[in-house]
Amino acid sequence: MSLDNVLARIDADLPAATERLLDLLRIPSISTDPAYKKECEAAADWLVKDLNSIGVPAEKRVTPGHPMVVGHINGDGPHVLFYGHYDVQPVDPLDLWDAAPFEPALEETAGGMVIRGRGSSDDKGQLMTFVEACRAWKAEYGTLPCKITFFFEGEEESGSPSLVPFMQENAAELKSDIALICDTGLFQSKTPAIITTLRGLLGEEITIHAADKDLHSGMFGGVAQNPIRVLSKIIAGLHDETGRVTVKDFYDGVPDLTPEVAAQWDALNFDHAAFLGDVNLSAPAGEQDHTPLEMIWARPTCEVNGIIGGYTGKGFKTVLPAQASAKLSFRLVGTQDPLKIRENFRAYVQSMLPEDCTVDFTSHGASGGSSMSTAHPAFEQARGALSEEWPDAAAFAGCGGSIPIAGHFKEILGTEAMLIGFAKDDDQIHSPNEKYDLESFHKGIRSWARILDAMTRK
Amino acid sequence: MSLDNVLARIDADLPAATERLLDLLRIPSISTDPAYKKECEAAADWLVKDLNSIGVPAEKRVTPGHPMVVGHINGDGPHVLFYGHYDVQPVDPLDLWDAAPFEPALEETAGGMVIRGRGSSDDKGQLMTFVEACRAWKAEYGTLPCKITFFFEGEEESGSPSLVPFMQENAAELKSDIALICDTGLFQSKTPAIITTLRGLLGEEITIHAADKDLHSGMFGGVAQNPIRVLSKIIAGLHDETGRVTVKDFYDGVPDLTPEVAAQWDALNFDHAAFLGDVNLSAPAGEQDHTPLEMIWARPTCEVNGIIGGYTGKGFKTVLPAQASAKLSFRLVGTQDPLKIRENFRAYVQSMLPEDCTVDFTSHGASGGSSMSTAHPAFEQARGALSEEWPDAAAFAGCGGSIPIAGHFKEILGTEAMLIGFAKDDDQIHSPNEKYDLESFHKGIRSWARILDAMTRK
Numbered sequence: 046m047s048l049d050n051v052l053a054r055i056d057a058d059l060p061a062a063t064e065r066l067l068d069l070l071r072i073p074s075i076s077t078d079p080a081y082k083k084e085c086e087a088a089a090d091w092l093v094k095d096l097n098s099i100g101v102p103a104e105k106r107v108t109p110g111h112p113m114v115v116g117h118i119n120g121d122g123p124h125v126l127f128y129g130h131y132d133v134q135p136v137d138p139l140d141l142w143d144a145a146p147f148e149p150a151l152e153e154t155a156g157g158m159v160i161r162g163r164g165s166s167d168d169k170g171q172l173m174t175f176v177e178a179c180r181a182w183k184a185e186y187g188t189l190p191c192k193i194t195f196f197f198e199g200e201e202e203s204g205s206p207s208l209v210p211f212m213q214e215n216a217a218e219l220k221s222d223i224a225l226i227c228d229t230g231l232f233q234s235k236t237p238a239i240i241t242t243l244r245g246l247l248g249e250e251i252t253i254h255a256a257d258k259d260l261h262s263g264m265f266g267g268v269a270q271n272p273i274r275v276l277s278k279i280i281a282g283l284h285d286e287t288g289r290v291t292v293k294d295f296y297d298g299v300p301d302l303t304p305e306v307a308a309q310w311d312a313l314n315f316d317h318a319a320f321l322g323d324v325n326l327s328a329p330a331g332e333q334d335h336t337p338l339e340m341i342w343a344r345p346t347c348e349v350n351g352i353i354g355g356y357t358g359k360g361f362k363t364v365l366p367a368q369a370s371a372k373l374s375f376r377l378v379g380t381q382d383p384l385k386i387r388e389n390f391r392a393y394v395q396s397m398l399p400e401d402c403t404v405d406f407t408s409h410g411a412s413g414g415s416s417m418s419t420a421h422p423a424f425e426q427a428r429g430a431l432s433e434e435w436p437d438a439a440a441f442a443g444c445g446g447s448i449p450i451a452g453h454f455k456e457i458l459g460t461e462a463m464l465i466g467f468a469k470d471d472d473q474i475h476s477p478n479e480k481y482d483l484e485s486f487h488k489g490i491r492s493w494a495r496i497l498d499a500m501t502r503k
Numbered sequence: 504m505s506l507d508n509v510l511a512r513i514d515a516d517l518p519a520a521t522e523r524l525l526d527l528l529r530i531p532s533i534s535t536d537p538a539y540k541k542e543c544e545a546a547a548d549w550l551v552k553d554l555n556s557i558g559v560p561a562e563k564r565v566t567p568g569h570p571m572v573v574g575h576i577n578g579d580g581p582h583v584l585f586y587g588h589y590d591v592q593p594v595d596p597l598d599l600w601d602a603a604p605f606e607p608a609l610e611e612t613a614g615g616m617v618i619r620g621r622g623s624s625d626d627k628g629q630l631m632t633f634v635e636a637c638r639a640w641k642a643e644y645g646t647l648p649c650k651i652t653f654f655f656e657g658e659e660e661s662g663s664p665s666l667v668p669f670m671q672e673n674a675a676e677l678k679s680d681i682a683l684i685c686d687t688g689l690f691q692s693k694t695p696a697i698i699t700t701l702r703g704l705l706g707e708e709i710t711i712h713a714a715d716k717d718l719h720s721g722m723f724g725g726v727a728q729n730p731i732r733v734l735s736k737i738i739a740g741l742h743d744e745t746g747r748v749t750v751k752d753f754y755d756g757v758p759d760l761t762p763e764v765a766a767q768w769d770a771l772n773f774d775h776a777a778f779l780g781d782v783n784l785s786a787p788a789g790e791q792d793h794t795p796l797e798m799i800w801a802r803p804t805c806e807v808n809g810i811i812g813g814y815t816g817k818g819f820k821t822v823l824p825a826q827a828s829a830k831l832s833f834r835l836v837g838t839q840d841p842l843k844i845r846e847n848f849r850a851y852v853q854s855m856l857p858e859d860c861t862v863d864f865t866s867h868g869a870s871g872g873s874s875m876s877t878a879h880p881a882f883e884q885a886r887g888a889l890s891e892e893w894p895d896a897a898a899f900a901g902c903g904g905s906i907p908i909a910g911h912f913k914e915i916l917g918t919e920a921m922l923i924g925f926a927k928d929d930d931q932i933h934s935p936n937e938k939y940d941l942e943s944f945h946k947g948i949r950s951w952a953r954i955l956d957a958m959t960r961k
Contacts, residue, residue, distance in 0.1 A: 204818075244721065248819045257783035261933075263702065263904025266806050266834050267789040267798035269779065273807040273829075274742070280732060281739035321727065325715035328858040331725040340725035348724045349731040350822050355809035356830065361706045361867040363832055363905075364808050371731075372814060374821055376724050400786040409819040446721025447821075475719075 047185070048498045054181045055490050062177045062490065063151065063160065063483070065095070069131075069169050070149035070162040076111055076132030077203035085111040085199045088131040092197055099180045103195060106215075108207035111199030115218075122191035122501040123423075126221035126460070128450060129172030129228065130201035133164035134475045141477035151483065156471075158483035166472035170481035171227040172197065174467065174489030181494060190501040194221055201228075201450075204410075208450065212457045223423045224454040225496075227489070229444060229466035232313060233320070237431035237492065238442040239424060240464035242342060242416040245377035246447035247386055248409025251276070251394055252370040255402050259355075260365040270401045272369040273354040279397045280371060283347050288332045290347045290375075293389040298380035302343055306441075310338050313440055323470070342443025345414075346376045372409070376445065383411035415452040421461045423500055430495035431465070434488055467492070505643070506956045512639045513948050520635045520948065521609065521618065521941070523553070527589075527627050528607035528620040534569055534590035535661040543569040543657045546589040550655055557638045561653060564673075566665035569657030573676070580649035580959040581881070584679035584918065586908060587630030587686065588659035591622035592933045599935035609941065614929075616941035625932035628939035629685040629924050630655065632947030639952060648959040652679055659686075659908075666908065670915045681881045682912040683954075685947070687902060687924035690771060691778070695889035695950065696900040697882060698922035700800060700874040703835035704905040705844055706867025709734070709852055710828040713860050717813075718823040728859045730827040731812040737855045738829060741805050746790045748805045748833075751847040756838035760801055764899075768796050771898055781928070800901025803872075804834045830867070834903065841869035873910040879919045881958055888953035889923070892946055925950070 055062075074088035075081040089105045089112045096103035096116045103116025111132060136146040144150065149162025160170060179189055196219060200207055212219060232238040255270040285291055302310070317337035321327055331340035354369025356362035375390075377383055387408070394404055419425070419441060431439035444464070451462040467489035473479045513520075532546035533539040547563045547570045554561035554574045561574025569590065594604040602608065607620025618628060637647055654677060658665055670677060690696040711730040718727055743749055760768070775795035779785055789798035812827025814820035833848075835841055845866070852862055877883070877899060889897035902922070909920040925947035931937045 246721075246821070248821075250819070255784065260782060261904065262804075262806050262808060262832060263704075263834065263902070264799070265782070266832075266903060267802055267804040268775070268787045268795050269782070269784055270786075270788045271806055273810050274738060277735040277738035277807070277810075280735035284732070317726070324718060324723070324727070326713065326727055326859045328728075329726045330728045330857065330859070337726050341722070344725055346720075346725040348720050348729055348823060349735070349813065350720060350820060351813035351815045351824075352731050352735075352827065353811050353815040355807065357809045357811040357828075361708070361830055361832070362808060363704070363706075365806060366809075369810065370815075372819055374720060374724075374819070376721065399788065401784045401788070444721070445724060446719065 048495065051181050051185045051494045051498070052491055054185055055177070055494060058177070058181060059487055062173070063486070066160060066165070066170055066173050066486065067149045069173065070164055071147055073147045074132050074164070074199065075135050076200050078135060082111070085132060089114050089197070089199055092131055095176065096195055099176070099183050101195060106211070108211055110207045113199070113211055114195065114197040116195040118189055118193050120189050120192045123223065124192040124194070124221040125500070126194040126196055126219060126224045127175050128196050128224060128226045129175065130168045130198050131172065132199040132202050133169070134167070134202050136163050136477070138477065143478055146479070152480070156482070159480040160483060160486060161478065161480045163479050165479055165481035166468045167474035167479065168201065168228050170486055171466050171468065171489065174486060175225070175227055175493045177490040178493035178497065181490070182497065190497045194219065205449070209453060209457065212453055216458055220458050221460055223421060224460050224462040226448070226450060226462055226464045227466050228448065229464045230468035230470065232440055232442050233316065234469040234471065236313065236437040237435045237439040238465070239427055239431070239439060240417070240444045241419055241441045242378070242443040243414060243448050243451055244345070244445055245381070245383060245413040245415065247375040247377060247383040247411045248372070249374070249387065249390060250370060250372045250407040250409060251279070252368055252405040253398070253402055254368045254405070256365070256367050259367050262363040262365045265365050269365055270399060271365055272402065273366060275397070275399060275402050276352070276354065276369045276371055279394055280349055282397065288330070290345065292347070292386060292393055295345065295386060295389070298382060299345055300379040302339065309441055310342070310443070313338070313442070338443070341445035343378060345378050345381055347373065349373050376447065378414040381413060383413050387411060412447060412449050412452060415455065417451070417461055417463065423463055426499040427463060427465060427496045430499040431492055434492045434495055465492070465496070506953065509639050509643050509952045509956070510949055512643055513635065513952060516635070516639060517945055520631070521944070524618060524628055524631050524944065525607045527631065528622055529605055531605045532590050532622070532657065533593050534658050536593060540569070543590060547572050547655070547657055550589055553634065554653055557634070557641045559653060564669070566669055568665045571657070571665070571669055572653065572655040574653040576647055576651050578647050578649045578651065581680040582650040582652070583958070584652040584654055584677060584682045585633050586654050586682060586684045587633065588626045588656045589630065590657040590660050591627070592625070592660050594621050594935070596935065601936055610938070614940070617938040618941060618944060619936065619938045621937055623937055623939035624926045624930035625937065626659070626686050628944055629926065629947065632925065632944060633683070633685055633951045635948040636951035636955065639948070640955065648955045652677065663907070667911060667915065670911055674916055678916050679918055681879060682918045682920040684906070684908060684920055684922045685924050686906065687922045688926035688928065689943070690898055690900050691774065692927040692929065694771065694895040695893045695897040696923070697885055697889070697897060698875070698902045699877055699899045700836070700901040701872060701906050701909055702803070702903055703839070703841060703871040703873065705833040705835060705841040705869045706830070707832070707845065707848060708828060708830045708865040708867060709737070710826055710863040711856070711860055712826045712863070714823070714825050717825050720821040720823045723823050727823055728857060729823055730860065731824060733855070733857060733860050734810070734812065734827045734829055737852055738807055740855065746788070748803065750805070750844060750851055753803065753844060753847070756840060757803055758837040760797065767899055768800070768901070771796070771900070796901070799903035801836055803836050803839055805831065807831050834905065836872040839871060841871050845869060870905060870907050870910060873913065875909070875919055875921065881921055884957040885921060885923060885954045888957040889950055892950045892953055923950070923954070
C-alpha cells in the first residue's frame with residue numbers, strides 16, 4: 046500500500062529530518078526583540094529554501110514587521126492551507142537553562158528522547174512535522190497529494206501585528222478549503238486532539254488615581270484615599286460567592302454544552318487531580334456547578350494577570366501611593382460579545398470609584414470565542430487518521446487558550462480551521478529548557494501523512 | 504533685659520549661623536548607603552568640633568553603624584537633653600533637583616528666603632537651631648543656661664538600628680529631666696506646635712502562594728486559584744462600609760478625645776480643604792463620624808503601602824501568577840497593642856485563604872502610639888515662650904506620623920520627650936529640592952533661646 050511506503054520513508058528519514066529541525070532551531074528568531082530582526086529574516090530564508098527543496102515555489106513577503114513566508118503548489122483534490130510560525134519566545138532567564146537555548150540537541154531523558162532548544166515545540170518542531178510529511182510524500186510520489194498553500198508567520202510570539210492586514214490584503218490568494226494549524230498539543234500529553242473550541246480574550250488595564258503625588262502615610266493616612274484599597278475592592282467585587290463573574294450581562298451568549306459534546310468530553314476521563322497536582326494544586330477553583338474540564342474549555346473567566354502599586358522593593362516605606370494598576374483578562378466563550386463586556390466592565394469600575402478617585406483604561410485586545418464546525422469532512426477524516434497512528438483514539442477537544450488565527454481564517458477568508466498538534470504539557474514552551482519529544486516529532490510527521498492521505502483518497 | 508540681648512545677638516549672627524549650616528549641608532551624610540560611610544563620619548566630626556567651639560566637651564561614640572555624637576555640659580537648673588540627627592535621605596532621582604543637593608545655597612523664592620539643599624530641613628537645619636541658640640547664649644553670658652546633654656545620631660533615615668542598644672548601654676549617662684527633639688514642623692506651616700501625641704506603627708508584609716509556578720491563564724484560568732484575587736479579597740475585607748477596620752478587637756485601647764483636647768484641636772481651625780487641596784484631594788476619606796484632624800492624629804488606620812503580583816511590565820501577559828504580595832501598615836493610638844493586633848490580623852488573613860493557598864508573613868516593626876504628659880512644667884513654659892516668638896499662639900498638637908525616639912526616651916530612660924520643630928509642609932523632605940525657610944531657621948533659634956530662658960528663669 047502506498048501510504049505505507051510514505052510512512053516507511055518517514056521512519057527512515059527521521060535522523061535527517063531531525064538534523065534539519067536542529068538547523069532551523071539554531072536561528073534565534075526572537076520576534077519581540079528588535080535586536081533579532083536579522084535572525085527572523087534568516088529563519089524565513091531558511092524556510093523558503095527548504096520549501097524550494099521539495100519543489101514548492103515559496104517566497105518571503107514583506108510586512109511592516111517580520112516577513113511572511115508563502116508558497117503554493119498545485120495539485121488535485123482539496124486546497125489545503127497549512128499555517129505555522131517560525132518566530133520564538135525570548136529566552137530569559139538564561140541562567141535557568143541547562144544548555145544554550147539556540148544550541149539545540151537530542152537528549153535522552155527518563156521520558157524518552159527529546160529535542161531540546163528554544164522553539165523546538167513552539168512552533169518550529171510542529172511546523173516541520175507538516176513540511177517533513179510533504180517531503181516524504183513528494184519523494185515517494187514525485188508530487189504532493191493536493192493543492193497546498195504554505196503560510197508561515199514570524200510575529201506570533203509578539204502579538205501578530207501584521208497578520209490581519211496581510212490576510213485582508215491577500216485574501217483571494219490565501220483562501221482554501223480548509224486551514225490546518227499545528228500549534229496545539231496532545232490532550233493530557235497522550236490523546237491526539239482536534240481542537241474544536243477556543244476561548245476568546247479581552248484584555249483590560251485599569252489605573253486608579255487619587256492624590257496627585259505619593260503621600261506620607263503618617264501625615265495623610267486616615268484622611269486620604271488609598272488607590273490600592275480602591276483597586277482591591279474593585280477586584281474583590283468581580284466575582285460572587287459562587288465564583289461567578291458579576292459584570293452585568295456577562296453570561297449572555299454562554300452556551301450550555303450540547304449532550305453530544307458533554308458525552309465526548311466525559312469520555313476523555315480528564316484527570317484533573319493529575320493536571321492540578323502537576324502545579325501543586327488540588328481543588329478546581331471555578332464555578333462549582335461545572336466540571337473541571339468545563340471550567341477550562343467551556344466557561345468564561347475573569348482573571349487578574351498583574352497588579353502593582355506603591356512601594357514594592359525590599360523592606361518598607363510608609364507611602365500612600367498616588368496610583369495603583371491592574372491588568373485583567375476575560376476568557377470568552379460562545380457568542381459573548383467582548384465589546385459589550387468591556388463596556389459593562391468599565392461601567393462597573395466607574396461605579397466603584399469613591400470621591401477623589403479617577404480611572405484610566407487601556408485596552409489590550411478583544412476577541413470572542415470561536416468554535417469550529419466539525420461538519421467539514423476533513424474533521425472526521427483527520428480523526429480517523431490520527432486514531433490509526435496513536436494508541437488512543439483521537440478526540441474532539443476544547444482549548445482554554447486563545448488562538449486568534451483560527452478566528453481570522455473564518456472571519457477574513459471564510460475558511461474553517463482545524464487545529465491539530467503534538468506538543469506535551471511538559472514541553473516548557475515560553476520557559477527555560479523547552480523541548481519537543483522525538484516521538485511527537487516522528488508521530489506528528491506520520492500523522493500528517495495519514496491525514497493528507499485520508500483527505501485526498503479517491 | 505538679658506533675653507533681649509541673646510535675641511539681638513542671634514539676629515546679628517544670622518549670616519554667620521547660616522554659613523555654618525551651609526558648611527554642614529555640604530557633607531553628603533547619606534546613612535542608608537554604605538558608600539557614604541566616610542561622609543557620615545565627617546558630619547559627626549563637624550558637630551564635635553562645632554560643639555567644642557561653644558565650650559561643650561563632645562565626642563564621637565562608636566556604634567555598629569554610624570557614630571553617635573554625645574556632649575555634656577554642666578550648669579544650674581534642669582538637665583535638658585537635646586536630640587537631633589545629622590544623617591540625610593538619599594537624593595535620587597537626582598534629575599528632579601534644580602541644583603546639586605550637596606551644594607546648598609540661600610535662594611529667594613516667592614515665599615521668602617530659603618536654605619536649599621539635602622538635609623536643610625530634615626534634620627541638620629533643625630538640629631542647628633538649638634546649637635545656635637546655645638552659641639548666642641554662651642556668647643552673651645559666658646555659660647549655658649543649664650545642664651545640657653547633646654545627643655545626635657547618624658542613622659535616623661535608615662531605621663536607627665544602633666539607637667536603642669546605645670540608649671540601653673548608656674542609660675545612666677543619657678537620663679535627663681526632659682528630652683527636646685527638633686524634627687517636626689509648624690502646624691499648617693504657621694502655628695508653633697508642641698507635639699503631644701504620636702501614632703505607633705505596625706508593619707506587615709503578606710505573600711499569598713497558590714501554584715508552585717506561574718501558569719498560563721488560558722490553560723489554567725477558571726480551574727486554578729489566583730493569588731492576586733485572594734489578596735484583593737483580603738485587603739477589601741479589612742474595612743467595613745463605614746471605613747472602620749475589621750480586624751478583631753482592633754479598637755481596644757483607642758481612647759476618646761478628652762473634652763479639653765477636643766477643644767484645643769477645635770481651636771486650631773484645621774483647614775482640611777487646603778490640606779487635601781494641596782495634593783488634589785477634597786473629601787476626608789476616613790471614619791465619617793470623626794473630624795479630619797482626628798482621622799490623622801487620634802484614629803488608628805490600616806493602609807496598604809505596596810502591592811505586587813503577576814506581570815507588571817508594558818503590554819500584557821496572560822499569566823496566572825504563583826504569588827502576590829502586599830505591604831500593609833497600621834497606625835496605632837492610645838494603648839492599642841501592636842502585637843495583639845498583629846496576631847489578630849494574621850488570623851484574619853489565614854481565615855480568608857481558600858484551599859490550595861498559603862501565606863508567608865514578614866514583620867516590619869511594631870510600636871504603639873505614644874502621648875506626652877503635658878503635666879511636666881516644661882510644656883507650659885515652652886508654649887508660653889513659643890507664643891511670644893511667633894504671630895500665632897503655640898498649640899499642643901498631634902502628629903499622624905510615628906517618631907519612635909520619643910517613645911524610647913520614655914521607655915528606656917523614663918524621660919518625657921518634648922517635640923518642637925519649625926519645618927513647613929512644603930519643605931520637600933525626603934524629596935528633591937528640599938529647603939528650610941530662613942525664617943524657620945532664624946525664628947527657630949530665637950524660639951530655643953526663649954524656651955531655655957523660660958525653663959531656667961529663677
